[in-house]
Amino acid sequence: MASSMENKLRLSELNNRVKGVLQDAFPTAVWVIAEISEMKVNRSGHCYMVLVEKDEDSDEVLAQARGTIWSYTFRMLRPFFETTAGQPLSEGMKVLVNATVEFHPLYGFSLNIRDIDPTYTMGDMARKRLEVVNRLKDEGVFEMNKELELPLVPQKIAVISSSTAAGYQDFHNQLNKNAYGYRFYTHLFPALMQGNQASESIIAALEHIYLYEDFFDVVVIIRGGGSQLDLSCFDDYELAFHITQFPLPVITGIGHEKDDTISDMVAHTRMKTPTAVAEFLIAGVMQFDVHLDELQQEFVNSVEDILAESRQRLDSAVKTLKPVVQQLLFNRQKKLSRYGWQLESSVSEILRNNEYRLSRKKDEIKELSGRIIHDNRYKLDEYRHFISRASAHQLEEGKSKLDNLLEKLKGQSKSRFSAEKNHLLLAEKRKELLNPLNILKRGYSITYHNGNALKETAQLQEGDEVRTLLKDGTFTSRVLNKENKSSKK
Incomplete structure (x- = not known):
C-alpha cells in the first residue's frame, strides 16, 4: 500500500511533467497547418484563436488547439499578411503558422504563434477559388446569367450595396446627374459588403429583389469606399450560384482592378467601379437613343425616296393620260348636252300635266273642306251645351260635399281641443300634488x-x-x- 502511494502524482506535478516532455519534444518552433475556427482581438491587441483540422470529405473536426499571438507580434504580422495575401486574417481561413508548443499547468496546451506564411494561404485560397469555379462549370451554370438578354433601355435598377458606402453615392450621383438628361429609377436593397456575413446578406437582398422580378430591368452589385482586402465574400460558392440562377442580368462594380472575384466571373457584366457601372448604363441608353435617331433618319430618307419616285410616276402618267382624258371629257360633254335638252323637254311636259292635276285636286279639297267644317261646327255647338250643363251640376255637388266636410272637421277639432285641455289640467293638478313643498x-x-x-x-x-x-x-x-x-x- 505504501509503495502504491509513492507512485501517485499531484495534478500540478503531472502537468509540469507533461510540460517538460513537450519542451523536450519540441525545443524549437514548428510549422503547423490549421484552419482558423475562431478569432478574437482584445483591447490590449492580443489575438486569440481556436485552430482546427477538419476532414476534407466530411468536414469533421479531427484536432483542435488554442493559439495566441501577442500584441507586439500581431502588430507586425497582421499588416504583412494582409498586404501580401490580399485578404484579412479571418475565421474559416486556412493558414500555415510558425509556433512554439506551450503547456501551462493551469491553462493547458496552446500554440504561441510567431509567424504566418501568407503564400500558403494564397495558394489555399486560389485552390478553393478554382474548386468553386470548376464546380459551377461542372453544374452547367457558370454562363447562365451571361446568357440573359440585357434590356435595350435598362432604366429600372435594383441596387445591392451599403447605404453609407461612398461607392453607392458616386454611382447614384453619376447616374442621375448625367449630361444627357436620361432618367433612371433606382431602389437600394441594403446589404453588408464585407465580413463573414456579407455573402448571406447579399443573397438575402437578391431574394428580396426576386419578389419584384417583373418590375426591375437589371441588378447592380456595387462596393466602394471600404477596404480592398476584404473581397473573399465575393468568392463564396452560394453567392456565385445565386447570381448564376438570377432571372435578371447582374452587373458588378466591386471596386477592384487587379483580380476578378468569382461573382465578377459569373455576372452578366463586370465593371471596375460603381462609377463605371453608372457610365455603362448611361452608354446603353445613349446607344439606343443614337439607334433611334439613325432609324428616324433612315425612315425619313426612305419616305423621301418613295415620294420622289411616286412623283415621277405620277408626272409620267399625267403626260400619257392627258390627251385621252381630254377626248373623253369632250365626248361626255356632247352626251350631257343632248341629255340635257331631252331632260328639259320631258320636265316641261311633266310640269304642265302636274299643274292641271293640282288645279283639279285643289278644287276638290276646297269643296270637301267646306263640308267638313260645317259638320264639325254643328258638333262643337252640341258639345258646348252639354259641357255647360254637366259642369254646373258637378260644381253644385262639390260645394255641398265641401260644406259637409267643413262642419265635420269643426266638430272633431272642438272635441279634440276639449280633451287635450282636460288632460293638461289633470297634469297640472298632479304636478301640484307631487310638489315637495305641498x-x-x-x-x-x-x-x-x-x-x-x-x-x-x-x-x-x-x-x-x-x-x-x-x-x-x-x-x-x-x-x-x-x-x-x-x-x-
Whole structure:
C-alpha cells in the first residue's frame, strides 16, 4: 500500500511533467497547418484563436488547439499578411503558422504563434477559388446569367450595396446627374459588403429583389469606399450560384482592378467601379437613343425616296393620260348636252300635266273642306251645351260635399281641443300634488344625512347628525338609537 502511494502524482506535478516532455519534444518552433475556427482581438491587441483540422470529405473536426499571438507580434504580422495575401486574417481561413508548443499547468496546451506564411494561404485560397469555379462549370451554370438578354433601355435598377458606402453615392450621383438628361429609377436593397456575413446578406437582398422580378430591368452589385482586402465574400460558392440562377442580368462594380472575384466571373457584366457601372448604363441608353435617331433618319430618307419616285410616276402618267382624258371629257360633254335638252323637254311636259292635276285636286279639297267644317261646327255647338250643363251640376255637388266636410272637421277639432285641455289640467293638478313643498304643508318632513334624503334606518348609525326639513325651516338633531320594523316585531 505504501509503495502504491509513492507512485501517485499531484495534478500540478503531472502537468509540469507533461510540460517538460513537450519542451523536450519540441525545443524549437514548428510549422503547423490549421484552419482558423475562431478569432478574437482584445483591447490590449492580443489575438486569440481556436485552430482546427477538419476532414476534407466530411468536414469533421479531427484536432483542435488554442493559439495566441501577442500584441507586439500581431502588430507586425497582421499588416504583412494582409498586404501580401490580399485578404484579412479571418475565421474559416486556412493558414500555415510558425509556433512554439506551450503547456501551462493551469491553462493547458496552446500554440504561441510567431509567424504566418501568407503564400500558403494564397495558394489555399486560389485552390478553393478554382474548386468553386470548376464546380459551377461542372453544374452547367457558370454562363447562365451571361446568357440573359440585357434590356435595350435598362432604366429600372435594383441596387445591392451599403447605404453609407461612398461607392453607392458616386454611382447614384453619376447616374442621375448625367449630361444627357436620361432618367433612371433606382431602389437600394441594403446589404453588408464585407465580413463573414456579407455573402448571406447579399443573397438575402437578391431574394428580396426576386419578389419584384417583373418590375426591375437589371441588378447592380456595387462596393466602394471600404477596404480592398476584404473581397473573399465575393468568392463564396452560394453567392456565385445565386447570381448564376438570377432571372435578371447582374452587373458588378466591386471596386477592384487587379483580380476578378468569382461573382465578377459569373455576372452578366463586370465593371471596375460603381462609377463605371453608372457610365455603362448611361452608354446603353445613349446607344439606343443614337439607334433611334439613325432609324428616324433612315425612315425619313426612305419616305423621301418613295415620294420622289411616286412623283415621277405620277408626272409620267399625267403626260400619257392627258390627251385621252381630254377626248373623253369632250365626248361626255356632247352626251350631257343632248341629255340635257331631252331632260328639259320631258320636265316641261311633266310640269304642265302636274299643274292641271293640282288645279283639279285643289278644287276638290276646297269643296270637301267646306263640308267638313260645317259638320264639325254643328258638333262643337252640341258639345258646348252639354259641357255647360254637366259642369254646373258637378260644381253644385262639390260645394255641398265641401260644406259637409267643413262642419265635420269643426266638430272633431272642438272635441279634440276639449280633451287635450282636460288632460293638461289633470297634469297640472298632479304636478301640484307631487310638489315637495305641498307635501311638507300637510305635516310631512324630509330628513337628510350627509346631503342625501333618508329612506331607510339602515343608512344611519347611533351618534349621526341629521338635518330635518319642515314647511317653514330646518333643524339639526343627533341619533340616540334606532329601531326598524323588523326589530319591533
